[in-house]
Amino acid sequence: MEVTIIVFVVMSLLGSLMWMMPSKREKLLATLRLDARKAGFTVQLVHVEPPRAEGEYESDTINVAAYRMSRNNSHKKQPETVPWQVFRVKAISCDGLIEGWSWKIGERMMPSSHLAVLNEVIKALPDDVIGLESTPIHVSAYWKELSGIESMEVIKNELEKLKKANL
Numbered sequence: 001m002e003v004t005i006i007v008f009v010v011m012s013l014l015g016s017l018m019w020m021m022p023s024k025r026e027k028l029l030a031t032l033r034l035d036a037r038k039a040g041f042t043v044q045l046v047h048v049e050p051p052r053a054e055g056e057y058e059s060d061t062i063n064v065a066a067y068r069m070s071r072n073n074s075h076k077k078q079p080e081t082v083p084w085q086v087f088r089v090k091a092i093s094c095d096g097l098i099e100g101w102s103w104k105i106g107e108r109m110m111p112s113s114h115l116a117v118l119n120e121v122i123k124a125l126p127d128d129v130i131g132l133e134s135t136p137i138h139v140s141a142y143w144k145e146l147s148g149i150e151s152m153e154v155i156k157n158e159l160e161k162l163k164k165a166n167l
Helices: 002-020 024-038 112-124 149-164
Strands: 042-048 062-070 084-087 102-105 129-134 138-143
Touching: 024 042, 024 149, 042 138, 062 129, 062 149, 112 129, 112 149, 129 149, 138 149
Parallel strands: none
Antiparallel strands: 042 062, 062 138, 084 102, 084 129, 129 138
């Protein structure tokens, strides 16, 4: 009887320890986010609300990682960046964007030369990037982190293009 109680207590303790251990996915995300910090990203977990898709009554709030790159252009004399957000959703506000992407903020505020750069960037992004954002402070990609470190390099290169074009 005492042995059964001891085995039960030990099994209970081992179960609790296993429950506290990070899963394989959590370990991969921790490694990915650490590599992202080394590559110059700031990673934040955010709640975003993309534009309402065609046929939807309300848009959903999505919890996703925002991979941000600071502009670091306070010492340069550049024109002020107009804030904008685009999302991978088919909606009414899609003027100038490729099929399947829509504006949340900034529609009809970009010249066609900037739209061409933005559309090139959008085409090059991995499928699990659900949105892009630009402010005077940073450029961001809203990424579901399903595709791994190779995709992070692609995102970094594309965000660099946006920074270079002052989008």
